[in-house]
Amino acid sequence: xxxxxxxxxxxxxxxxxxxxxxxxxxxxxxxxxxxxxxxxxxxxxxxxxxxxxxxxxxxxxxxxxxxxxxxxxxxxxxxxxxxxxxxxxxxxxxxxxxxxxxxxxxxxxxxxxxxxxxxxxxxxxxxxxxxxxxxxxxxxxxxxxxxxxxxxxxxxxxxxxxxxxxxxxxxxxxxxxxxxxxxxxxxxxxxxxxxxxxxxxxxxxxxxxxxxxxxxxxxxxxxxxxxxxxxxxxxxxxxxxxxxxxxxxxxxxxxxxxxxxxxxxxxxxxxxxxxxxxxxxxxxxxxxxxxxxxxxxxxxxx
Numbered sequence: 001x002x003x004x005x006x007x008x009x010x011x012x013x014x015x016x017x018x019x020x021x022x023x024x025x026x027x028x029x030x031x032x033x034x035x036x037x038x039x040x041x042x043x044x045x046x047x048x049x050x051x052x053x054x055x056x057x058x059x060x061x062x063x064x065x066x067x068x069x070x071x072x073x074x075x076x077x078x079x080x081x082x083x084x085x086x087x088x089x090x091x092x093x094x095x096x097x098x099x100x101x102x103x104x105x106x107x108x109x110x111x112x113x114x115x116x117x118x119x120x121x122x123x124x125x126x127x128x129x130x131x132x133x134x135x136x137x138x139x140x141x142x143x144x145x146x147x148x149x150x151x152x153x154x155x156x157x158x159x160x161x162x163x164x165x166x167x168x169x170x171x172x173x174x175x176x177x178x179x180x181x182x183x184x185x186x187x188x189x190x191x192x193x194x195x196x197x198x199x200x201x202x203x204x205x206x207x208x209x210x211x212x213x214x215x216x217x218x219x220x221x222x223x224x225x226x227x228x229x230x231x232x233x234x235x236x237x238x239x240x241x242x243x244x245x246x247x248x249x250x251x252x253x254x255x256x257x258x259x260x261x262x263x264x265x266x267x268x269x270x271x272x273x274x275x276x277x278x279x280x281x282x283x284x285x286x287x288x289x290x291x292x293x294x295x296x297x298x299x300x301x302x
Contacts, residue, residue, distance in 0.1 A: 037049050101117070162180060169189040176189075197212050226244070233249075
């Protein structure tokens, strides 16, 4: 400390260079170590050495500790020590604690302590709780408490539940309760059920129930099935049912089969070519195509 005072006096020409000798490297190193130790203590690091602090350092460390404690108390931290707070600080902490508890109660948190609330805030919390329950009941939540609903709210909730049930029935949901449907709703649900079945039948799906089709619907479904079968046969699919084809369609399928066979033979696809189905002109064309391929292959080998 004496070295610092002398250095300051020397700068303002009060102390002579003889009295204030230059600071040695060892002294500068000691001053830097003291500053580092103070910072470690302020940051509460394990490298802190309390015994190396002077009075001013201890005072600074004490103020920093009080400031941290105030922040912890204002934040509701468990490390808060209320016995170290001043009277004004204690009032601020109590206000902050009350606001945190009020917010928990307004949000319906389990940690809410309703007995600590004022009458005005308690009424606001009760209103918020009723609104949350009303919202849960309207959405069909399992946590709804119908006993907390007013008669008007109960009517609205019941109407919302009925609408959800109608939507479930229209969507053929397993949770549909048909006994809650009105006569008009039941008719609409039945119509939607028949429409879905008709669509499945028209698409040839396995879950089609033909017994629920009307006569006109059955005709449309048969026509759609015939078109699908004709397309399968024309494309040579394994799903083709030739016995279900009309005579005119059967001839069309034969022509498509013959054309595919000729094309396969012309390309030399022996696995798909049936020579027995070729006519004399077709056989001549196939032989010419085969001779041409052989010639091209021979030239490429040269």
